Amino acid sequence: MRILVTGASGLLGRTLCPKLSEEGFQYWACNSKIFDVTNTKMVNEIMNKISLDFIIHLAGYTNIDQAEDNPELAYNVNQMGTRNIARIAKKHNIPILYVSTDNVFDGTSNIPYKTTDAVNPINVYGKSKLAGEREIIKATKKYYILRTSWLYGTGGYVDAMLTFSNFRKEISVVDDQIGTPTNANDLSEKIIEIIKENKPYGIYHITSSGSASWSDFTKKIFEIKNRNVEVLAIDKSDFPRPAKRPKYCVLDSENVLPDWESSLREYLTVKSK
Ligand SMILES: NC(=O)c1ccc[n+]([C@@H]2O[C@H](COP(=O)([O-])OP(=O)(O)OC[C@H]3O[C@@H](n4cnc5c(N)ncnc54)[C@H](OP(=O)(O)O)[C@@H]3O)[C@@H](O)[C@H]2O)c1
Numbered sequence: 001m002r003i004l005v006t007g008a009s010g011l012l013g014r015t016l017c018p019k020l021s022e023e024g025f026q027y028w029a030c031n032s033k034i035f036d037v038t039n040t041k042m043v044n045e046i047m048n049k050i051s052l053d054f055i056i057h058l059a060g061y062t063n064i065d066q067a068e069d070n071p072e073l074a075y076n077v078n079q080m081g082t083r084n085i086a087r088i089a090k091k092h093n094i095p096i097l098y099v100s101t102d103n104v105f106d107g108t109s110n111i112p113y114k115t116t117d118a119v120n121p122i123n124v125y126g127k128s129k130l131a132g133e134r135e136i137i138k139a140t141k142k143y144y145i146l147r148t149s150w151l152y153g154t155g156g157y158v159d160a161m162l163t164f165s166n167f168r169k170e171i172s173v174v175d176d177q178i179g180t181p182t183n184a185n186d187l188s189e190k191i192i193e194i195i196k197e198n199k200p201y202g203i204y205h206i207t208s209s210g211s212a213s214w215s216d217f218t219k220k221i222f223e224i225k226n227r228n229v230e231v232l233a234i235d236k237s238d239f240p241r242p243a244k245r246p247k248y249c250v251l252d253s254e255n256v257l258p259d260w261e262s263s264l265r266e267y268l269t270v271k272s273k
Pocket residue numbers: 006007008009010011012013030031032033035036037038057058059060061062077081099100101102129147148149150151152
């Protein structure tokens with residue numbers, strides 16, 4: 001199977017692509033320099049010359065705070081870029097898998113969000129990712145939309161906290177924002193399962209099981225690695241940022257992945273081998 005992976009240089013792509021190799025898939029791993037999804041002419045020219053069986057569309061404008069000041073840039077990548085890729089998928093009659101976000105919800109619920117729940121993003125990033133979802137649904141029936149949250153992997157939040165612990169003994173972390181930390185490795189395995197097993201098209205919620213605040217998550221990282229760093233729990237209001245964050249953004253993923261604590265432990269154990 002020949003797969004196009006957009007956004008392959010990002011956090012998720014860096015974990016997923018080696019796994020695609022292990023599974024024997026042929027894939028073309030693209031970043032924005034060799035394949036800018038917003039450049040409609042270039043996308044069409046390249047796609048007319050190559051044969052594909054599947055598209056994994058990870059490319060995204062992902063800086064949630066900067067998106068507030070650059071909405072046109074966020075929409076250009078997350079909506080228009082996704083439209084370009086979705087139309088290619090339709091033209092070639094191949095499936096597209098798009099990774100979306102918990103930020104499509106407003107976070108006012110107090111129970112996990114189901115795929116059928118009403119969306120209502122409260123920041124530009126979430127609105128532009130939702131616009132991307134809608135472009136896909138408009139363009140083709142052969143889609144997988146995977147909403148996930150708080151991804152960590154090589155070079156992400158967990159690694160940053162471990163580096164931080166080498167230099168500092170105290171950190172303030174938000175305690176009133178609830179979500180689910182998710183290991184990029186686990187999500188990559190699910191993506192491969194979906195492709196191999198021809199799962200039904202549609203929207204999926206794929207996160208680890210359970211929920212945590214950012215301070216719970218950070219404490220657990222230091223606890224597992226025996227790092228002596230005090231985590232001071234603060235409110236979002238003590239740490240104002242340009243973009244609003246949904247207060248409670250737990251996705252109902254029907255326990256398709258292990259609980260977040262055991263996945264985190266696994267990630268940290270593999271790292272120290
Ligand atoms: N990380 C999370 O917690 C999380 C949670 C939910 C959903 N998601 C979604 O999952 C996907 C992957 O996330 P990630 O964390 O791996 O993102 P990331 O680390 O920020 O990487 C973004 C990727 O998109 C590429 N890209 C940006 N603009 C592009 C353009 N105009 N044309 C082509 N490629 C472009 C980047 O390429 P360059 O390296 O060339 O810039 C990079 O490969 C994103 O769509 C994101 O919205 C992420």
